[in-house]
Amino acid sequence: DAGVIQSPRHEVTEMGQEVTLRCKPISGHDYLFWYRQTMMRGLELLIYFNNNVPIDDSGMPEDRFSAKMPNASFSTLKIQPSEPRDSAVYFCASIISPQGASEAFFGQGTRLTVV
Amino acid sequence: AQSVTQLGSHVSVSEGALVLLRCNYSSSVPPYLFWYVQYPNQGLQLLLKYTSAATLVKGINGFEAEFKKSETSFHLTKPSAHMSDAAEYFCAVTNNNAGNMLTFGGGTRLMVKP
Numbered sequence: 001d002a003g004v005i006q007s008p009r010h011e012v013t014e015m016g017q018e019v020t021l022r023c024k025p026i027s028g029h030d031y032l033f034w035y036r037q038t039m040m041r042g043l044e045l046l047i048y049f050n051n052n053v054p055i056d057d058s059g060m061p062e063d064r065f066s067a068k069m070p071n072a073s074f075s076t077l078k079i080q081p082s083e084p085r086d087s088a089v090y091f092c093a094s095i096i097s098p099q100g101a102s103e104a105f106f107g108q109g110t111r112l113t114v115v
Numbered sequence: 116a117q118s119v120t121q122l123g124s125h126v127s128v129s130e131g132a133l134v135l136l137r138c139n140y141s142s143s144v145p146p147y148l149f150w151y152v153q154y155p156n157q158g159l160q161l162l163l164k165y166t167s168a169a170t171l172v173k174g175i176n177g178f179e180a181e182f183k184k185s186e187t188s189f190h191l192t193k194p195s196a197h198m199s200d201a202a203e204y205f206c207a208v209t210n211n212n213a214g215n216m217l218t219f220g221g222g223t224r225l226m227v228k229p
Contacts, residue, residue, distance in 0.1 A: 004158070031214075031215050033216075033217070042219065042220075042221045042222055043205065043219040043222070045216065045217075045218075048214075048215075048216060050214065050215075055214060056214075056216065091158055091159070093158075093159075095215050097215070101147045101164060101166035101167075102215060103149075103161045103164065104149075104159075104161075104215075104217055106151075106158030106159040106160070107158050108156075108157060108158045109156075109157075109158055
């Protein structure tokens with residue numbers, strides 16, 4: 001397996017534009033996580049899914065952020081409209097059960113710059 | 116509830132010196148603990164994990180960590196630093212009530228001087 005695949009690797013957009021980040025988890029993994037990494041706040045969990053169902057979205061900062069997982073092999077994180085303070089590296093990670101001690105596999109991240 | 120505190124956002128050591136990165140956790144039930152490493156422009160990679168078996172856990176690249184319940188700690192060590200160890204290191208915790216949700220510490224950037 002090629003690991004967790006994120007696209008694009010880099011995104012530069014203007015304030016107000018819609019941004020969509022994409023993630024393909026490892027085949028067979030039933031948990032998918034979206035994280036945001038900034039210098040100020042470190043790694044923050046935004047939302048996670050289990051079997052394509054959102055379980056906890058309490059980390060999503062505002063209504064401008066939304067995430068979907070239409071099937072087991074694809075997830076998107078959308079920001080609409082984007083703002084400069086959304087600039088960060090966004091990571092997707094996937095895990096396979098059993099509970100607790102499973103290793104999370106991370107993608108290489110999408111570096112988002114909103115100007 | 117669970118949380119992780121990493122003492123020291125930056126640690127600098129000389130090549131060949133001992134590496135010690137500190138992690139203290141809080142968990143309402145027995146924890147599972149992880150150390151991840153992040154190289155520049157990369158995602159996080161697992162170094163090692165504690166799963167309630169042996170309290171001394173050995174990982175990749177010569178790193179190890181010891182789970183100390185009485186101190187609620189899971190410090191990461193390596194006897195002799197190498198230049199290639201320069202990276203950011205994250206401690207993380209989860210437990211059986213957390214649904215595989217990892218909570219990360221703030222990270223420690225390790226710098227290795229020649």
